[in-house]
Amino acid sequence: MADLTQEERDTIDKNSLGDSLSSVREALREAERDTQHETSQSDDSTCAPERPRLFAAAIGKLFVILSASDVSLLLASRTGRDALAPDLTAVRLRVLKGDFEYKHFRPLSQFVIKQAPDVDIWAAVIAFVRSLSHSTPPPSLPPSFETPITHSSASQQGSEQTRRKIEPCVFEEIRYCTHRAVDGFHEKYFTGHKWNGRAKRIWQSIKSRYSDVDKRWIQLPDAASEDEVCGWLLNLQQELWPTERAAYFRSGGRNKVGVEASRQLDLFVKMRKHEAANTKHDWRHVLVVGELKQSDQETKSLWLQVGSAVRNVFAYQPTRVFVHAFTLTGTEMETWVFDRSGPYSGATFDIHEEPEKFIQVVCAYLMMSDEELGLDTFTKPKDNRLFVTIPVEARGKKRKRQLELDPNPIAHQRAIVCRGTSCFLARATGAAEFDRVVKYSWTSSMRPPEAELLTKAYERGVKGLAKVVGYYEEVTSIKRLREGLVFSTPYKFRGVPRSANTSLSQSQPPLSHSFSQFHGLSITSNGHSKRKSTDWSSHPSKRSRSNSQLAETEHAENGVTYPIQQPQGTSLVQQDQAPYDNRILRVLAISPAGRSISQFKSVFELLEALVTPSKFIDGFKGMLIDLDLAKEENKGPSGARHRTGTMEFMAIEVLLGISHTYRHDIEAFFYVLIWLCARRGWALDSTSEKPATRTVLSHWYTGTYKDIARNKLGDMDEGKGKGLDLILEEFPPAFDCVKPLCRAIRKLLFPYRYGLFTGTPRDPEILYDPIIQAFNDTIAGIRMSEAKT
Numbered sequence: 001m002a003d004l005t006q007e008e009r010d011t012i013d014k015n016s017l018g019d020s021l022s023s024v025r026e027a028l029r030e031a032e033r034d035t036q037h038e039t040s041q042s043d044d045s046t047c048a049p050e051r052p053r054l055f056a057a058a059i060g061k062l063f064v065i066l067s068a069s070d071v072s073l074l075l076a077s078r079t080g081r082d083a084l085a086p087d088l089t090a091v092r093l094r095v096l097k098g099d100f101e102y103k104h105f106r107p108l109s110q111f112v113i114k115q116a117p118d119v120d121i122w123a124a125v126i127a128f129v130r131s132l133s134h135s136t137p138p139p140s141l142p143p144s145f146e147t148p149i150t151h152s153s154a155s156q157q158g159s160e161q162t163r164r165k166i167e168p169c170v171f172e173e174i175r176y177c178t179h180r181a182v183d184g185f186h187e188k189y190f191t192g193h194k195w196n197g198r199a200k201r202i203w204q205s206i207k208s209r210y211s212d213v214d215k216r217w218i219q220l221p222d223a224a225s226e227d228e229v230c231g232w233l234l235n236l237q238q239e240l241w242p243t244e245r246a247a248y249f250r251s252g253g254r255n256k257v258g259v260e261a262s263r264q265l266d267l268f269v270k271m272r273k274h275e276a277a278n279t280k281h282d283w284r285h286v287l288v289v290g291e292l293k294q295s296d297q298e299t300k301s302l303w304l305q306v307g308s309a310v311r312n313v314f315a316y317q318p319t320r321v322f323v324h325a326f327t328l329t330g331t332e333m334e335t336w337v338f339d340r341s342g343p344y345s346g347a348t349f350d351i352h353e354e355p356e357k358f359i360q361v362v363c364a365y366l367m368m369s370d371e372e373l374g375l376d377t378f379t380k381p382k383d384n385r386l387f388v389t390i391p392v393e394a395r396g397k398k399r400k401r402q403l404e405l406d407p408n409p410i411a412h413q414r415a416i417v418c419r420g421t422s423c424f425l426a427r428a429t430g431a432a433e434f435d436r437v438v439k440y441s442w443t444s445s446m447r448p449p450e451a452e453l454l455t456k457a458y459e460r461g462v463k464g465l466a467k468v469v470g471y472y473e474e475v476t477s478i479k480r481l482r483e484g485l486v487f488s489t490p491y492k493f494r495g496v497p498r499s500a501n502t503s504l505s506q507s508q509p510p511l512s513h514s515f516s517q518f519h520g521l522s523i524t525s526n527g528h529s530k531r532k533s534t535d536w537s538s539h540p541s542k543r544s545r546s547n548s549q550l551a552e553t554e555h556a557e558n559g560v561t562y563p564i565q566q567p568q569g570t571s572l573v574q575q576d577q578a579p580y581d582n583r584i585l586r587v588l589a590i591s592p593a594g595r596s597i598s599q600f601k602s603v604f605e606l607l608e609a610l611v612t613p614s615k616f617i618d619g620f621k622g623m624l625i626d627l628d629l630a631k632e633e634n635k636g637p638s639g640a641r642h643r644t645g646t647m648e649f650m651a652i653e654v655l656l657g658i659s660h661t662y663r664h665d666i667e668a669f670f671y672v673l674i675w676l677c678a679r680r681g682w683a684l685d686s687t688s689e690k691p692a693t694r695t696v697l698s699h700w701y702t703g704t705y706k707d708i709a710r711n712k713l714g715d716m717d718e719g720k721g722k723g724l725d726l727i728l729e730e731f732p733p734a735f736d737c738v739k740p741l742c743r744a745i746r747k748l749l750f751p752y753r754y755g756l757f758t759g760t761p762r763d764p765e766i767l768y769d770p771i772i773q774a775f776n777d778t779i780a781g782i783r784m785s786e787a788k789t
Contacts, residue, residue, distance in 0.1 A: 004123055011074045012118050020069070021112055021121075024061045028109050031055035059105055062112065063092045066125060068756070073656075073710045075122065083706045086657040087129045104128065167304040170311055173417040174303075175493055177342030177580060183486035185335070185346030189324075190360055195367035202240050203359045216352040226266060226292045229328065233267070233362065244366040246287060247272050257281040258316075263309055266292040269365050283316035287373050288324045288365045295330025300493065302327050303343075310338045311416050318412035318422035319440050321585070322374035322481060324365060335361060337374075340420045340442040341478045341581045344487070378475050378587065379405065387429070388438060390470035390589050401470055402429045403589060405438055410596055419443060419583070421626075425593055436469055436591045437625065442478075442583040449473060451588055453627045466590035466625040475585040487579035590625060597622070597672075598680050603735060604782050606676060610669075611775040647708065648675060648700040652716075652758050655709040663749075663760035666767055670745050671700070677738055678730040685732035696727055716750045737782055744774040 004012075032055070066072060072085040108124040211218050220232050230250055237248050246269050256262040259280065267290035274285040289309045293302050306325045313323050322339040334348045351358040371377050380387045386405040391398055406425040413421050420442045425434035443450065451471040458467060600606035609622030649671040651664035678697060699711040717723030724746050728739045748770050750756045761767060 004119065004126070008075055008122075009119055012071055012122050015070045015074065017065075017069060017071075017118050017121070020065050021062070024058060024065060025112055025115070027058040027061060028055075028113050031058040032109065032113070055105070055109075059109070060092060062108075063088050067092070070710065070713075071122060073706055073713070075126070083656060083709075084126070084129070085709075088125075089656075089658060091129060166308050166311065167301075170304055170307040170416065171300075171493075173415060174307060174342055176490055177417060178303075178491045178493075179342070179344035179487055179579070180334075180491045181347045182344045184484050185337075185344070186357070188484050189335070189337070189346075189372075190357075190364050193364075193368075193372065195364065196360075198367060199360050199363035202363055203356050206236070206240065206359070210355045217355065220352075223294075223330075226294070229292055230267060236362075237366075241363070241366055245271055245273075246366045247275070248290075248362075248366070249275075249281065251281050255281065257286065257309075258283045258312060263312065265309055266290055268309075283312045286313050286317075287375075288326070289313065290326045290328070292328045293330075295332070299327075299329060302329060306336065307338070307343065307416065310343075311414065314338075314416055314420065315412065315414040317376075318409055318420065319376035319379055320374060321376060321476065324368075324373065326361070326365075333358065333361070338416055339374075339478055339481060340417060340583050342417050342490075344482075344485070344580075378472075378585075386424075388426075388472075388587065390438070390472050390587060392470035392589075403427065403436065403438060403470070404429055404431075406434050410437070426589060435593050436589055437466070437593045439588045439590065439626075440585065441588070442585050445477065445479070445582040445584050447629075449586060450627045450630075451586075453630055454590070457627075464623055465627075466592070466623060469589040469591050471589070472587040473584075475587055477582060477584045478580065479582045482580070489579065592623075594623065598676060600676070600680070600684075602684065603681075603738060604779065604786070607738070607741075607775060607779050607782070610673065611772055611779075648697065650708070652709050652712050655705045655712070657705075661760040662764055663767060666771065667749055667758075670742075670749060673738075673745075674727060674742060677732075677735045677742075678727065681732045681735045685734040695730060697730070713756055716746055716756055718746070718750075718752055737778065737785070741774055741778040745771055748774070 067085060067088045072088055073083050075084040077084055077087050105128065108121070108128055111121045111124050209218050210216070217232075221228060224232070234248060234250070241247070248267050248269055250265070250267060251257045252264045256264050257268065257280075265286075268281075268286050269288035269290075270281070270285040271287070274282070286309075289306055291302055291306050291309075306327060310323045310325055314320055322337050325336040325338060325343075327334045327336070328351070331351050332348050333351050334345050336343055336345045349357055378388065380389075386407055387402055388405060389400050389402050392401045403426040409422045409424050411421065411423040413419065421439065422441075423437050423439045426436040426438040427434045428436075441450070449471070451468050451473075454465060454468050457465050597606075597609060600609065605621075611622075646668075649668040651667040654660060654664050675697065678695070696715075700708060700715075702708070703711075715723055715727055724743065728742060731739060748767060750758065
């Protein structure tokens with residue numbers, strides 16, 4: 001019998017199975033009789049696996065019910081997954097494949113038949129899962145085509161960007177991809193450069209301020225405070241570097257860096273030309289981040305402060321290639337670089353024991369070129385305008401074309417370790433209208449370029465997708481940026497909190513900006529609709545016998561039957577990886593340009609942009625503009641190290657480690673609709689004041705994967721005054737007409753019987769057709785209502 005902690009026992013007591021097992025108890029009794037009969041008739045029963053049909057069906061049904069219980073989400077996995085729920089899915093897959101022996105299941109079956117206490121039943125479940133995990137996986141178990149989920153701080157925005165909320169999220173981004181004491185770091189960034197001679201001369205000029213006898217800086221007192229160290233360094237700057245183009249600054253009090261995500265930085269570097277009286281420091285101007293702490297301060301806390309600041313630098317300089325940073329703990333200095341694959345540092349050194357090295361570093365941050373500082377040198381400024389030159393193909397010939405960018409991005413990513421996607425409106429040089437979009441993105445080197453997928457889709461006649469205008473396949477890459485460095489295994493953080501696994505990565509601009517929150521969708525400026533209205537002759541069942549894809553091979557009730565797609569479990573942490581993820585910076589120009597989906601001007605426009613009948617396909621209302629994470633069907637694994645997405649829109653099963661299917665895209669689409677209405681809809685409703693209460697939707701991106709999956713399961717529950725109804729209460733009055741649509745989609749996606757069904761029908765039209773019909777009915781109702789008024 002498996003051991004259970006007291007906390008797990010309490011969880012089981014609070015979430016009783018009740019009489020949910022009564023329906024399967026008789027099936028197990030009958031299966032036991034059938035199994036014993038078949039065994040007695042078999043001459044080789046001691047050698048062959050026993051797979052009686054009734055027992056397999058009964059056990060499958062049992063695990064459907066167990067998976068529907070909240071306990072499966074609350075108990076820890078015994079196989080390294082995120083929770084017990086994915087373990088149960090793996091078991092059910094083996095049952096479906098017939099890969100089990102009756103004797104292994106019998107103890108659990110007996111507990112259920114004899115109506116044992118819940119704690120005994122769950123202990124038997126865990127014991128069985130653990131025993132099964134030690135056996136060799138069956139050859140019939142297909143390999144997973146998924147890659148691990150990566151974490152980011154992208155979901156926190158606006159007033160949520162407090163240190164208390166951001167720093168734990170930043171930790172989730174960097175916890176598996178931080179490297180310290182990287183060989184070759186100091187040589188790469190601080191030696192062999194044009195400015196080294198100047199730095200050498202500065203060291204020679206101040207050697208008299210260093211005591212060779214005491215091995216320390218004379219003017220720096222023992223156990224110096226942060227203020228004393230900063231004051232000493234700024235005094236040196238005033239004397240030694242008065243004419244450098246960059247300078248060190250402090251921020252604090254009312255003069256913090258930034259407005260929306262304001263922070264106090266002990267030291268940072270920016271160009272002197274950006275220094276102005278009575279002007280707040282701006283994240284757009286920060287070149288280098290520095291943090292100081294006394295020697296008894298916790299190192300991890302210091303790194304997270306730096307990471308939180310670097311996150312803001314990337315957010316407000318979205319095309320930034322990498323960011324330099326440094327920490328000074330007591331007299332120990334550590335120099336860092338943050339790029340889109342994580343942070344890495346050189347060996348720490350004592351500023352008293354290696355004074356010349358210290359001067360070399362502090363000089364470097366003021367003397368580095370734009371390229372050495374990690375600034376974007378691909379985009380060229382000219383006469384206060386921005387230009388990019390991109391290869392294009394016209395009439396079978398390739399040539400380069402210059403495009404002018406609108407300097408304000410329409411989408412950008414607020415995170416460090418991510419694709420760093422940023423989009424800008426663009427136009428041909430000399431043109432009057434910004435009619436294109438230029439997209440910067442750090443994509444995995446293992447994924448096919450987005451331009452190739454868009455081109456293939458165009459060649460195959462797919463409608464509703466952006467068209468490629470130009471494409472720069474590789475501006476640079478993480479591998480190229482880290483050339484000459486020697487990486488070993490990532491640094492292992494100590495004392496990792498239980499609340500690990502918090503969020504995922506995707507474009508999340510601040511609420512106060514008019515950037516696209518969903519840069520994979522856009523509203524174009526002309527046309528009618530996109531997808532044809534399909535007659536729906538047979539509604540899918542409102543209830544199911546399953547709460548996952550595997551469930552049973554068929555979903556049946558009220559005479560409707562359809563096959564269920566079989567999933568594979570996936571691991572959220574990939575083993576035996578290369579030391580870092582090689583990402584490639586690619587620049588893509590597409591057309592047409594439209595407004596982001598979050599900038600809809602009416603309820604009618606929002607719904608039409610999301611679903612557009614195909615007879616109007618050439619006059620788009622809505623268009624997909626982002627295929628960064630797409631792959632061709634049946635092409636196998638992408639090979640990428642991370643699977644990314646937006647936490648608040650992530651499907652429940654994906655959160656629990658189940659491999660991705662088309663149904664998860666529909667579920668994510670549903671969450672986007674809810675989000676747009678609840679979080680963006682208030683901008684349209686001038687007659688009502690947005691409630692000041694904290695939004696319920698914040699728990700869609702707060703906490704662990706298990707927490708968020710459990711929250712979403714609860715929010716998709718049916719019943720007046722609970723579940724989805726509580727979410728719909730956050731809709732502004734102008735969106736009351738969308739509430740019936742949301743309820744209809746919920747019933748289609750999450751039919752209920754033993755628990756919420758979250759599985760995938762093999763036939764996509766079972767979901768697509770009725771959901772599209774529900775949209776069309778809602779749109780028609782709005783038209784009719786507007787016609788009457």
